[in-house]
Amino acid sequence: MTQEETSGTAQEEASRVENKLEEENKELKERLLYLRAEIENMKRLINKEVEKAKAETTERIMSRIINIYENMKRAVNDIEQGNNPFRLAEGIKLILKEVESLLKSEGVKKMDVVGKQFDPFIHEAVAFVEDPAIENDNTIIEEIDPGYTLGDRILKPPKVKVARKPKTQQE
Structure with missing residues (x-):
């Protein structure tokens, strides 16, 4: 070739x-x-x-x-x-x-808040009281108005009363 x-x-x-x-x-x-x-x-x-x-x-x-x-x-x-x-x-x-x-x-559920730790992103505090008997500061002691969730979203934040240790007891 x-x-x-x-x-x-x-x-x-x-x-x-x-x-x-x-x-x-x-x-x-x-x-x-x-x-x-x-x-x-x-x-x-x-x-x-x-x-x-x-x-x-x-x-x-x-x-x-x-x-x-x-x-x-x-x-x-x-x-x-x-x-x-x-x-x-x-x-x-x-x-x-x-x-x-x-x-x-x-799927709407009422929130269970009494006895839980107060979180301003979840709860609406309407009153703070001093209580020497509480173990943890900022504990929710009363639900004034219930809150509701849908899945992991808050539809209505609960209005709560929060207990704090008296100033002399705080660490």
């Missing part, structure tokens, strides 16, 4: 490799475009599903709140008409049970 023939064969081979690489590059670009479109479609689908779930949750909660609202309207009507106070008290107890059931079903 002459040098020209070898050179021609090498050029043909290089041309074939180049064409093959260009074809692979084209296929990869098309695949990339397809995958990007798929990702966008998935994002749209996920957003749609999230919105649907939000709407269903809101609908479920609102339908329960409407029942509570209607019961409260009946209780107000009983008050205005001067109906039996015992019946009114029973109606209000029923409303409270409905609200408690709704809160429980949605």
